[in-house]
Structures are given as structure tokens and as C-alpha cells.
Amino acid sequence: MxxxxxxxxxxxxxxxxxxxxxxxxxxxxxxxxxxxxxxxxxxxxxxxxxxxxxxxxxxxxxxxxxxxxxxxxxxxxVDARQQPDKNRVYFGATVTIADEDDNHRTVTIVGNDETDVDAGRIGWGSPISRALRGAAVGDLRRVLLLAGEKEYEVMAIAYPV
The missing domain is CATH 1.10.287.180 (Transcription elongation factor, GreA/GreB, N-terminal domain)
Known part of the structure; x- marks a missing residue:
């Protein structure tokens, strides 16, 4: 596959x-x-x-x-410190998102082999990560999860320095 x-x-x-x-x-x-x-x-x-x-x-x-x-x-x-556009979500970004109920969550987009959900590290291939790719602060993104569809707003984006 x-x-x-x-x-x-x-x-x-x-x-x-x-x-x-x-x-x-x-x-x-x-x-x-x-x-x-x-x-x-x-x-x-x-x-x-x-x-x-x-x-x-x-x-x-x-x-x-x-x-x-x-x-x-x-x-x-991929070294996230070398990301050319740090205003958008790409590999290595730490992203704060808020759902419709204003629940905030911070995740870091990592490789699928580095995933640790409890530590907020989500895989590049996960549904949330795929939805967030290319997003900027203020963008709304819909994600289809097992529990149903959710909409998230990107609140902040950070990259390692």
C-alpha cells in the first residue's frame, strides 16, 4: 500500500x-x-x-x-526550524486550536512514527493534521472524527527556534 x-x-x-x-x-x-x-x-x-x-x-x-x-x-x-513559512501550519508546527465550545487544545504535528497523543504529538497523517495543513491563524477547519464532524479554529502557530 x-x-x-x-x-x-x-x-x-x-x-x-x-x-x-x-x-x-x-x-x-x-x-x-x-x-x-x-x-x-x-x-x-x-x-x-x-x-x-x-x-x-x-x-x-x-x-x-x-x-x-x-x-x-x-x-x-524535516527540521521544523527550517520551515520557510512559519505563518501557516506545516510539519513540525505546534498549533493551538479551539473547537465550537471554545475548548482549546495544543498539538504538535510530528511524523507518524513519533505520535504520542497523550503528549499532544499527532501524526502527520492523522485527520486533524491533514485538516490543519496550510492553515493560518484565524482559519476554520472541519475534521471528520470517529465521534462525528468538528470544526476547529486555528488560534496560534509556533515552530521550534
Whole structure:
């Protein structure tokens, strides 16, 4: 399935992906390979828990390495500090919005791999993020959510300095 937008990610988000990849490849996988090699030397592999668990864990690590490698390959690193038009909402913007009931909410638009709703970090591909793209302060945007349609007004836009 092709994503209709680039897989944007912040430099910090990319560094986290890279650190996880490096940890799995440089620490976790060699440790598991050592356990599996030791366990294989203990005889009957069919009833050897260390061997069976080690092989299973190695497959999981290899799957994670492949997934992380693809994410890093497909990622387009965007530094929000370099955004040319800071008066409009684009990747990396921190946006304060108000709904019809004047409830204010502040969100930061981040890469889909960096999403943390509890911390106010919403993914670039989320419905709210898609609706806010290109908006300026004072613009009204309609968003179709699971709970129904909502209208938001953009109250403030900020970018990291």
C-alpha cells in the first residue's frame, strides 16, 4: 500500500529510530546469537528451552531490524526550524486550536512514527493534521472524527527556534 504523503520525521525522531536499530544490531542480536550457540552445544535442541527461545527471539529481532531499516530508508527528515513559512501550519508546527465550545487544545504535528497523543504529538497523517495543513491563524477547519464532524479554529502557530 502506497502512502499518499511522504513519511516525514523530525531529526530527533530519526535519531531514536537509528538508536533502536543500532542497539538491536550491536547489542541484542549478538547476545542472542551467543545464547543460541551455547544452547545448541548442549545437545537435543527439541527440548532445549534456551535454544528454542533464542531462535524465536532472533527472528523477532531480525523482523524489527528489517522494519526499522525500511522506516529509515523511507523517511524524509524535516527540521521544523527550517520551515520557510512559519505563518501557516506545516510539519513540525505546534498549533493551538479551539473547537465550537471554545475548548482549546495544543498539538504538535510530528511524523507518524513519533505520535504520542497523550503528549499532544499527532501524526502527520492523522485527520486533524491533514485538516490543519496550510492553515493560518484565524482559519476554520472541519475534521471528520470517529465521534462525528468538528470544526476547529486555528488560534496560534509556533515552530521550534
Amino acid at each position: 502506497t502512502v499518499p504523503y511522504p513519511n516525514y520525521i523530525s531529526p530527533e525522531g530519526f535519531a531514536k529510530l537509528r538508536a533502536e536499530y543500532d542497539h538491536l544490531l550491536g547489542t541484542e542480536r549478538p547476545r542472542i546469537v551467543e545464547v543460541v550457540s551455547w544452547a545448541a552445544g548442549n545437545g537435543d535442541r527439541s527440548e532445549n528451552g534456551d535454544y528454542l527461545y533464542g531462535r524465536k527471539r532472533m527472528r523477532e529481532i531480525d523482523f524489527q531490524l528489517k522494519r526499522l531499516s525500511k522506516k529509515m530508508k523511507d523517511a524524509k527528515v
